Amino acid sequence: MRMMKKIHHIIITLATILLFIFESNAVNAQVNDQAINRDKAPRVEIYDENNNLIKTINLEEKSIETDDPKTKSIIAEQTVTAQSIKKYSFGNTTFSNYVWxxxxxxxxxxxxxxxxxxxxxxxxxxxxxxxxxxxxxKVVWRDVAGWAALDWRDTTLVKHPGSYAFRFKNDGSGTVQIKHGNLKYNY
Incomplete structure (x- = not known):
């Protein structure tokens, strides 16, 4: 009976040690995978007029990485009537360079x-x-599929009141295919 208890105790101890080893290896592998895939994660990058990166938004983590506390703050919603806001809708387009x-x-x-x-x-x-x-x-969407969105009022690229033109640009290789989209203005 005593021998059975010792064997039982040894088996439980070994199982606990093996479980700990396998679990820590799995956690290390997951951390390494996250570091490798961080460069491929869908994200939005905002650049200033000198093409210096000023803000990165990781779309998987929904986190903002920035050194500028002003860009972290969310611009307060302006009080407007629904009738004053206008919407421009655009349709399908494909381009390899740019399109206004x-x-x-x-x-x-x-x-x-x-x-x-x-x-x-x-x-x-x-x-x-x-x-x-x-x-x-400019704002750059990297490795994004499906819908992409942004409120220009939350960036430092547009200042109200003011008028702005926008140009889609392919910042990668191949072609960009857009199904449709909207721009709301006159806020």
Whole structure:
């Protein structure tokens, strides 16, 4: 009987040690996989007029990585009537270089912007130009599929009041295929 208890105790001890070893290896493998896949994670990058990265939003973690406390703050929602907000809708387009939204039309006080991708391009950018074709920066969606969205009021690229034109740009290889999208403005 005593021998059985010793064997039972040894088996439980060995099982506990093996479980701990396998569990820690699995955790280490998961951490390594996350580090490797971080560069491929869907994300949005915001660049200033000198193409310096000012903000990164990881779409899987929904986290914001920035050094600038101003860009972390969310702009307070402006009080507007529903009748004053306008919406421009655009349809299917495919491009390998760039295409202007509404032929380069300047939208007054742009807000919510959304579009649906047909394919999964490496990187699709939207460049921002204020009146006079002055480049103010760009937003780049990397490794994103399906719907992509942004509120221009939450970036430092547009300032209200003001009018801005937007240009889709392929920041990767191949082509970008967009099914449709919307830009709300006049906030």
């Amino acid at each position: 939204i509404n032929g380069g039309y300047y939208f007054y006080n742009p807000g919510i912007f959304e579009f649906e991708l047909i394919n999964r391009p490496e990187a699709v950018a939207v460049e921002v130009y204020k009146l006079g074709q002055v480049y103010t920066g």
